[in-house]
Amino acid sequence: MEFGRETNVIKLDEEFFKEFETELQEAGMSINDLRSCIQCGKCAGTCPMALAGLEFFIKKIVHAATLGLKEIFLDDSSVWGCQSCNRCVEICPMEIKPYELIQAIRRVSFREYAMPSNTIDGLQNYYKLGHAVVVKGYENRRKKVGLPELPPTTLGNKEMRKKFQEMLKNTVLAEVAPFPLD
Amino acid sequence: MKRIGLFLGCNIPLRRPDIEYSMRYVLNELGVEIVELDGATCCPAFGTMPSIDLVGWCAGSAWNMAIAEEKGVDMITGCGSCYGSLNEARYHMEKHPEIKEKVNEILGKVGKKYKGVVKIWNFYNYIYEEIGIEEVKKKVKYPLNDIICGTHVGCHNLWPSKAYSTNDDNVFKPTRIKEICEAVGGKAPWYSTILDCCGMGALGSLAKEKSWALWRRKVNKMIEEINPELFVTGCSSCLLRYDNDQALMKKEGLIDFEIPAVHIAQLLALVMGAEPEKAVGLAEVPIDGIITKIKGGK
Structure with missing residues (x-):
């Protein structure tokens, strides 16, 4: 790596998270719930999006949201392929209600006209x-x-x-x- | 006499009204008075208002539920998405009175009010719990003669169980639809992919090929394990996948089987003696063989 050249890193400071979290909260997702996700993968094991082979299925969507990576959802349309089946809500051991997150992300994206x-x-x-x-x-x-x-x-x-x-x-x-x- | 508000939704009255005909026929046969929900709308579908705004979604659902409340009846639907959307909206408003308050401000502007007393049934739970299997048996004119039914309950009929006031005892091992099929003379064995999603809905709109492949994966396994003669679904959206989309896949050479499909309301209408031209008049996968087997039986 050359000195003096910027590398792409994710800034993991509070400010970074804040904006997207506030948007999600306003769109109906409890951030406290979301943050208790332990990435165990039980949701992915039942998610039709994962079985069908979509790039961002529920476990990855929760992960990206907790990291504040809003841009992913504006670029990738996977959240709009969610079947609203609620298997993830039924099975989540931390009761974070992952499906509610999908809807919150859609609501935020819609306001930026990122929808099918x-x-x-x-x-x-x-x-x-x-x-x-x-x-x-x-x-x-x-x-x-x-x-x-x-x-x-x-x-x-x-x-x-x-x-x-x-x-x-x-x-x-x-x-x-x-x-x-x- | 029992009374129930018939909630139609979109796909049932506009795309597969043979399901609407069948629901009306069966409820009539069972002595249930159907109350029309005049001016009801879409539930609303998950990809529309629910994806835009939580309060807007609840207002849309409450519009429909308020119509039933005004008439003093509960609601019944044959569509899993309607069942899910209405019940989830109901649940949100019950858990968050501030949402219900905002919704009533919106409804109040057009002289409506949502009280929160209506119960939303899906078709088979109403039959199973409110009518009872023994009553259904009494009305059977043409039993299924051991026809092997490949049953598919439908995601929204089972989950999220918290939002539903009635459900199978084990929502990961549902038996109610199986019991109904067997009560009218069919066989409905378990198979390993029974809980898998049919792929109809948002996934189908966003990624058609992937969602079709998801269905084929499920159904190929089902055929290998139980070799069904008839598919039976608990949801109208699932029926569109099992019948209308199956016919398209056959046409495109993506499958080499042809297995007729019915919604559980259509199955009951047929065994109770409804004219097939009306009860399954819009089926796209040929269904004559099954009709002959049912009517030509014992």
């Missing part, structure tokens, strides 16, 4: 129709099995749909939605 496009599509459908997942041709499919073309949800109830949208305008969606709430 299907999240935006789902949110937009959710706001417009009340249904996040709408696959075309539902009228015919419903008719085929002897059901009314529209279900009694907000899809078939305009008045309630409007009320629902009014309700959503009072949530954080009004500030962060990447589409207009008209």
